[in-house]
Amino acid sequence: MPLRPTISFRVGVSYDVLSNRASTSGGAFLQCSNCKKIIFSVDFEQNLHVCPYCGHHHRLSARHRLAITVDADTFVEHDADLRSGDPLIFPDYPEKLSAAETKTGVHDAIVTGLAEIESLPVSIAVSDFSFMGGSMGSVNGEKITRTLERAAEKGIPAVIFCASGGARMQEGLLSLMQMAKTTAAVERCRDAGVPYISIFTDPTMAGVLASYASVADVILAEPKSLIGFAGARVSKQAGVSKVPDDFQTAEFVHSHGMLDRIVHRKEMRSTLATLVRILGSGARQKGSS
Amino acid sequence: MPLRPTISFRVGVSYDVLSNRASTSGGAFLQCSNCKKIIFSVDFEQNLHVCPYCGHHHRLSARHRLAITVDADTFVEHDADLRSGDPLIFPDYPEKLSAAETKTGVHDAIVTGLAEIESLPVSIAVSDFSFMGGSMGSVNGEKITRTLERAAEKGIPAVIFCASGGARMQEGLLSLMQMAKTTAAVERCRDAGVPYISIFTDPTMAGVLASYASVADVILAEPKSLIGFAGARVSKQAGVSKVPDDFQTAEFVHSHGMLDRIVHRKEMRSTLATLVRILGSGARQKGSS
Amino acid sequence: MAKDHNEWERPLRELEENLQKLRELAKKEQDSDKRSSLSDRIQDFEARRDRYIDVMYSNLGPWEKVLVARAQKRPYTLDYIQALFNDFVELEGDRRFGADHAIVGGPATYDGRPVMVVGHQKGRNIQDRQYRNFGMAKPEGYRKAIRLFEMAERFRLPVITFVDTPAADPGVESESRGISEAIAASMLKMFELTVPTVSVIIGEGGSGGAIGIATSNRVLMLEHSVYSVIPPEGCAAILWRMPERGADAAKALKLTAQSALEYGLIDEIITEPKGGAHRDLVEVSQAVKASVDRHLEALLTLSPTAVKTDRYDKFRAMGNVLG
Amino acid sequence: MAKDHNEWERPLRELEENLQKLRELAKKEQDSDKRSSLSDRIQDFEARRDRYIDVMYSNLGPWEKVLVARAQKRPYTLDYIQALFNDFVELEGDRRFGADHAIVGGPATYDGRPVMVVGHQKGRNIQDRQYRNFGMAKPEGYRKAIRLFEMAERFRLPVITFVDTPAADPGVESESRGISEAIAASMLKMFELTVPTVSVIIGEGGSGGAIGIATSNRVLMLEHSVYSVIPPEGCAAILWRMPERGADAAKALKLTAQSALEYGLIDEIITEPKGGAHRDLVEVSQAVKASVDRHLEALLTLSPTAVKTDRYDKFRAMGNVLG
């Protein structure tokens, strides 16, 4: 299970039409970090960054994820200008933020807005692990909360792609409180009768898993994603019981009833469309009546 | 775990002031069916039919249970006249009913009505295992349902002492439907905001456990009571896993989170009083305002 | 007394095997006279086969209903979902402990209408039967059903359940995790719903395991399905200490759809194709659909409160009490 | 850097031991002059002890707060329940899997008013600590809490929670049964409540394990309790790969009650007795009561809807965002 930034950052021709990142490298081939096989870049792109040999789902940037998920030209970004402060004056935090901004071209680990999937409007949020491990600080919490609130207000489904190592330590208790805030916003969706679908992608951990991610109406996951509460090392130390081979994988979590389906990246968009259409029908009727 | 009628039927001087049964035998001593020790009848009575040596909670008749649970002279029986039909014309059913009536002096395996516990009104039902194993047919279902409905209508807590081998086979599907009917009535209590407390006594099994008994707000149990879904034999056959020593005891069920407290018979009345007082406060306020 | 559907249908199967052999002979036969004679015999066999089916299925006794209801070839929940629903997205987690495969469910469209569908699922071959635990759900199955019922309520989806289980899983693990509580809580949740609910007993309606997802506004039964408080073999074991007297117990228990209707415990019997549901999935699906449609239509005219009251009143009336 | 409260208070403990010896000497002493001299020395020691406590506790650093918050002698949830509540009936089942002893709860009366009380519980001796899993709740604990919150809502009982946990249990079993889901669902349930909720952080407010039962209308913190997104040792391990730099991490994390109040994340700091809560259970209980009373009174004037909105707005405002 690779935890380091994947091969996708070396991709030459970018499928990612929404990306802020310049497509620089011109390499025609790349190597899968999982099976080590050499892949033709174009194949890799067309296969949505899933290795054609081993099926490994390589991580996607938020922009790339949006591009392959929502209808073309329907995404309208909200709250792009929100930036983290340094409330605790935490060692090296501003430097880490700047470095991440420079690397990714975005202000924080998440992109949010309104879009359509198969012509049905959704309020969508996509985490980006490449920005400080997708960690949830105040900006993340605020953007997730607004995403859920927008869904509730507009009576449209919320769709959230999770990818996070957990809470952002550098914002201390403010970061912990984002767990509460985002979960509270889920309650708003429930009150409004709008469905909320979360998707666990690699990795979905700790404070994010233990808050908004896990209380969605429907939970999907990409194959083999790392999903867990504590670091595997901590879990192993804590428990005397044997650690299963597939511990903290999507497959493990699935077999333990914590998610509904493992969905291949190619089928994610259509699965979401179906769910949005069926589960959102009640809210749509209410809205139209 | 004795499953046969216990020693209590041999008791001479009856503590049970409400009993319809004549107190016949005059024996001054009896033998505990669990530890085999000889007990002075008066001690046994004063100890509420709990063996003073081994602590075994011997089964009580419904009348006896009422006598030691509710305030003196407050019990008003309802629906005492309800009797089972023989809807399926089931082999030997009328004979079994007659025999049970003769033996117990009641029409079916349950006594229901209104009473007070520490001056707080409750709607109460008490099953009696000595009548055809406390099995739930139409009469049982109807009386439990009315008990719960009375609680909802009057805005007072419902208290149900369970003691049953399960559904009454002799009434076929009509008996199965009592599971649905009684559970539906629990929903009435929820809607009315009145608490419902069930007490698992020896034994509480199958169709009763899998319906109204298990969806109470609070569940108490007497020590060592047999509590389970399937006969232990069936469970052992079905599972390849090892059967724990305390399988299907109150203690087993407690450690698995299915009930809230194991309460000694001596403390049952005061525990119920406290719960009725605290949990019933909301409904009382509503009623009085 | 035949032990299972396979044994019971053996004469019929032998007839059909002979018929098949004749057809193959006829196909190979060059001589036109002999072919014509073979053709006559085939027609004769076909007529006998049809008469045989007529006789066997026109007047099934309770035990034979048990055999047909348990038949391995009988359509299961996923067959009906496949036949009658679109866009089914199976949701598998109970969010508590595990993913149970003896109960399946999820949102789908039915006649273009968004609904929630839930049902027991048996397996057809050896591996699949184990995977489905022979259609015996554990607590996880009922807790998943509860989740789906809650979701249906939240998003105003009518609920359709298919009932087909020998019993809830009676093993030690299921006891440990509260199979009784799970069944009771599932019934309770169904009674809380203000969206219409329709249940169809398609095969075995086995006791608590069945009613756990069958407390609906309308309960329909396929013509040859059964619904019972106890398996007939278990009843015979208790009554006569002879499990092999299941046929007598089946009769005593009045476990047929016809008896259930007579006692007012179900709303309608859905006629099966000639020779049983397993002989024509299309026909039986359409029959199920026609019946479900009719009841769903009626329920959809009710207010949410009326839906709940309707369901309460229905079950409230069940029972046989004197005095 | 002291490793624990015991080590940190050693000088004080030695002083008290000497004091105790002097008192015993004085008791045995027959000679009145010598007794008078001993009495002087005792007074002197007492004054030094008091000054010592003053100095140690008057200006605790973040790491010292961590030590005090974790002190084995610190009052735990059941101590407060014992001191401030009557008629507590502990309800133990989660109705799913097990009885967790790291979270306790049940109905009780508080000032004669029926309430629901829930809290983490640590153990004081070795066996008890294991029984309580060191105050680290498993999914069962949070699911029991959810049940109790639902019951509180149903019967209109205000909820009081006591928060005191190093963390939620991070073991393999807890992962298997969905510790993350359990914590999230518990928070969600608290946000659904229309009865007033008040939480008191009495010791360690450890990350997700703490906030799982701390999303209340009012959140109060004892003066020397801590509340943190990560244990300082864990933070130090990540930042500097040196867990032993916990004191530096504690400072960086701003995990004290004073910081939490400054950032607007809690509503009030409850002053502890001189020398910490563990020196006077009666005094600290009364201080807790005074604060809880005030906030509960205010909340009880709100309508059910307003209670829910109040809670939402409170947490909605938390965060530090530019732009």
Ligand SMILES: [Zn+2]
């Ligand atoms: Zn590969």
Ligand SMILES: [Zn+2]
């Ligand atoms: Zn004894």
